[in-house]
Amino acid sequence: MTCSYEEFAARADAVRARIAAACAQTGRDPAGVELLAVTKTHPVEAAAYAARHGLRGVGENRVQEGVAKRAEAPELPLRWELIGHLQSNKARAAAAGFDRIQSVDREKLLPALDRAAAEEGRPLAILLQVNAGHDPAKFGADPAEAPRLLDLALACPHLRVDGLMTIAPLGQTPAETLDLATRTFSALRELRDTLAARTGRPLPELSMGMTGDLEPAVAAGSTQVRVGTALYGTR
Numbered sequence: 001m002t003c004s005y006e007e008f009a010a011r012a013d014a015v016r017a018r019i020a021a022a023c024a025q026t027g028r029d030p031a032g033v034e035l036l037a038v039t040k041t042h043p044v045e046a047a048a049y050a051a052r053h054g055l056r057g058v059g060e061n062r063v064q065e066g067v068a069k070r071a072e073a074p075e076l077p078l079r080w081e082l083i084g085h086l087q088s089n090k091a092r093a094a095a096a097g098f099d100r101i102q103s104v105d106r107e108k109l110l111p112a113l114d115r116a117a118a119e120e121g122r123p124l125a126i127l128l129q130v131n132a133g134h135d136p137a138k139f140g141a142d143p144a145e146a147p148r149l150l151d152l153a154l155a156c157p158h159l160r161v162d163g164l165m166t167i168a169p170l171g172q173t174p175a176e177t178l179d180l181a182t183r184t185f186s187a188l189r190e191l192r193d194t195l196a197a198r199t200g201r202p203l204p205e206l207s208m209g210m211t212g213d214l215e216p217a218v219a220a221g222s223t224q225v226r227v228g229t230a231l232y233g234t235r
């Protein structure tokens with residue numbers, strides 16, 4: 001590990017303070033925003049630090065890397081979440097190795113995940129990843145396809161749809177990046193509200209915001225920010 005636990009704890013406190021300040025600005029309760037520690041590319045100690053600090057979940061973006069790390073420290077009281085692109089041929093391994101899959105972005109994944117969850121004998125929690133910023137460089141369902149994707153997911157008996165996830169596009173300048181983030185996160189929240197009203201499902205989780213854009217995400221209603229760099233340093 002490139003940082004000590006003490007350094008990590010100080011950084012985590014600083015991230016918590018950022019979340020609290022963003023909540024104060026918008027009249028939100030900080031307890032409504034979870035900090036998910038993104039441990040990708042870091043050794044298993046990164047996950048151990050998160051658990052020791054009282055965080056409840058870690059995010060990994062590759063199936064094999066996440067599964068291997070988890071196997072090194074199965075005793076850690078953590079939820080392991082897949083936040084990276086999922087190939088269909090890895091759906092089985094992802095369903096077996098993760099507690100929640102945030103990157104469900106196309107119909108084709110649903111039957112494979114549903115079948116795998118059935119074999120695991122437990123419901124599998126998922127989020128639908130939506131490309132709410134219409135960024136050609138990002139994965140995620142087109143917002144226009146989200147209603148159909150949601151209907152199909154809700155019809156899968158072994159999947160539990162917790163909500164939506166997105167990644168905001170990067171702008172050319174910090175001001176443009178902030179503006180794009182604000183618009184992307186508001187769009188995801190509005191989409192969630194529309195889908196919840198249409199289906200009668202609350203879809204409570206809005207996974208949005210990272211190191212660079214957690215403030216606009218919290219302002220727009222994020223319930224989970226996924227933070228790597230601000231906790232562990234640059235990758």
Ligand SMILES: *Cc1c(COP(=O)(O)O)cnc(C)c1O
Nearest residue numbers: 038061083210211226227228229
């Ligand atoms: C890497 C990653 C993050 C964390 O990004 P940082 O900028 O390091 O905080 C969040 N979400 C996803 C989907 C990622 O791949």
